[in-house]
Each structure stands twice: as structure tokens, then as C-alpha cells.
Ligand SMILES: O=C(O)[C@H](O)[C@@H](O)[C@@H](O)C(=O)NO
């Protein structure tokens with residue numbers, strides 16, 4: 001055996017691939033014509049030649065951040081020291097003056113988990129603890145739009161909901177119309193879409209609403225009361241999440257569970273404040289929001305200590321890993337889905353999607369070492385542009 005294992009390389013390759021969705025000026029994703037996009041792959045390689053990989057947004061892990069913050073912590077470090085390395089990197093955020101985001105930290109942490117899973121030949125969800133082998137998925141729709149036959153009317157949402165139930169989903173979360181769609185946001189339009197979907201699927205399907213993020217307290221209360229009458233399962237992000245007191249005010253007045261925070265800054269620490277403030281009935285955390293798999297697990301365990309569910313934000317292998325390793329999150333968020341978008345289509349830079357859905361609406365956890373992402377490394381190498 002050689003000397004101690006150390007991390008030798010940390011690289012981000014920007015490559016071109018094909019996409020069939022695009023984000024609007026407010027960052028909400030919608031179907032689009034096929035077009036070329038740039039994505040990026042973070043690779044962390046150790047002295048045994050094992051590579052941890054995670055797909056990243058090219059703008060989120062910029063060379064300056066990689067060279068000045070990430071590499072000085074990782075190069076030469078023990079690849080097993082995830083917690084220690086995470087804390088060293090997290091404490092560099094303050095001095096980065098906003099350049100080193102939670103999302104960038106999350107990518108690095110996630111790649112380190114992939115690396116150690118590959119080193120021992122075990123899936124990450126098994127390393128975390130192996131709480132279940134499959135997890136039920138809810139269908140998370142794209143936001144509403146103005147596309148004929150898309151999600152442009154309550155009737156569109158209703159017919160798509162029926163298709164989703166036929167596909168095997170037992171739960172559906174609506175994202176309704178948001179700016180820049182004209183007339184959005186609208187409490188009345190949101191209620192109309194929720195009424196149409198409940199009417200279409202009947203009482204046996206769990207329904208959730210992820211509303212526009214900037215309603216006022218009174219708008220959120222009106223909407224929440226309407227969801228109660230429709231027996232919705234949770235109410236998500238109707239207001240700016242920086243106002244914990246607004247969510248406490250709302251949760252105190254509603255019987256429908258209020259879930260959050262999704263995007264509020266502060267990792268698992270802010271989530272402790274949300275719980276103790278009574279600002280949520282269900283906690284929320286995601287590896288891309290709170291700085292990776294490591295802090296997401298801390299949020300899950302924190303929620304468990306309060307007998308709370310913690311629902312994981314976002315699709316993909318990192319979300320599946322934490323859901324396989326714990327059991328106080330009930331659902332995998334599969335999406336974003338749209339009647340005119342084939343979510344199961346494999347993009348050129350992958351050999352398979354990460355989350356195939358079975359006939360009864362579940363996703364089976366990977367049996368592959370690490371996170372289980374099947375990247376087409378040859379495509380990525382051939383299409384690397386930076
Ligand atoms: O970009 C976003 O805000 C998220 O993708 C969001 O649309 C969606 O994932 C969400 O809110 N899920 O709960």
C-alpha cells in the first residue's frame with residue numbers, strides 16, 4: 001500500500017449538452033425547444049485514483065472560488081474527513097463576502113460523499129444508514145405558463161394531474177402562475193387551479209401547493225384557508241422566508257401544515273430557529289440549499305428530535321441519498337414536470353436518469369457505489385469547453 005490517502009485534484013469541467021427546458025427571467029423553469037446549454041462537472045480525485053463527481057451549475061463554482069477557497073482546503077486533505085473539511089469550508093464563507101455560496105459548498109460536500117462511497121463500494125444512502133430501499137415520489141409541476149396545452153389554465157392542471165395519477169404518482173405538488181406570467185401572482189387563480197386538480201383526482205391523492213414566494217400575510221392566509229377546504233397536505237413558500245415571524249403568524253392560524261424553509265439562508269441553524277419559533281409544521285431542507293448532504297442530514301436529525309417530518313427539496317441523487325438513509329422525510333420531489341416535457345429523457349451527458357419511477361410511484365435507491373449518477377464521461381470530455 002502507498003502512503004496515506006489524500007485528495008490530489010479538484011477540477012470543474014464546463015461542457016456543452018442538450019436541454020429541452022429553460023428558465024424565465026424570474027428563474028422558473030418551463031419547456032423549451034431543444035437547445036445547447038453549458039453544464040459543469042465537479043471531480044474530486046484522491047491518491048487512489050477514485051473520483052467523486054457531481055454535476056454543478058457552471059456559474060456556481062467559479063474558478064476564482066475553486067482556486068482561492070476550495071482547493072486550499074481540499075488538496076492534500078484526507079478524503080474521509082468530510083465533516084472537518086465541510087466546517088473548514090463553511091467558515092471560509094464569511095470571509096468570501098458572498099462569493100462562496102451555500103450551493104457551491106453543497107456541491108463540494110456532495111462530491112466528497114460520492115468519493116467515499118466509491119472508495120468503499122457502497123451507495124451513499126447505505127453509508128448514511130440505509131433506512132429504506134425505495135421512496136415514494138410526488139410529482140412537482142413546473143410553474144404555470146401561457147402555453148396552449150401546457151399549464152395555462154386550471155383545466156390544464158387538472159388534466160395533467162390525471163395523467164400523473166395514471167403514471168403512478170400518489171401525490172402532486174402544484175407550482176402555479178408566477179411572474180413574469182401576466183396577472184400573476186393571483187390568489188384567485190391559485191385557488192382555481194387547486195380546486196380543479198382536487199376535483200380531477202378525487203380525495204385519495206395527496207396535494208400540495210408551492211405558491212408564489214411573495215404573497216402578503218393576508219393573501220397567504222386566504223390561500224391557506226382555501227387549501228384547507230380542499231384537504232391539501234402542505235402549504236409551501238407563500239411568503240418571503242426571511243420573515244420567520246410571518247410564518248409563525250401563518251402557521252398559528254392554519255390547520256394545513258406549513259412547510260419550510262426552502263431557500264432561507266442559514267443551513268441547519270436557521271432551520272432550528274424555524275422549528276423553535278413555530279414557523280413550520282414540516283421542516284424543509286435540500287442538499288443544494290443548505291450546503292450539501294452533511295448539513296441536510298443535520299436538519300433531518302434535528303426535525304426527528306422534534307417529531308417532525310423534514311421534506312427534501314429538489315430532485316437528483318443527493319436528495320435520494322439522504323432519503324434512503326433516513327425516514328422522517330416522506331416524499332422524493334420528482335420534477336419539475338410539465339405535460340409538454342419528457343422528464344425521463346436522458347440528456348447526452350448522462351447514460352441514465354437518476355430517478356426512474358416505478359409503476360406505483362416509487363423510486364428505488366441505487367445499488368451503485370457513491371451517489372449512483374451515470375455520467376457519460378466520454379461525452380463530457382469531448383464537449384468540454386473550459
Ligand atoms: O428554482 C427553484 O426555485 C426551485 O426549482 C423551485 O422551482 C422548485 O424546485 C421548488 O420550489 N420546489 O419545492
Ligand SMILES: [Mg+2]
Nearest residue numbers: 210236237262
Ligand atoms: Mg418549493
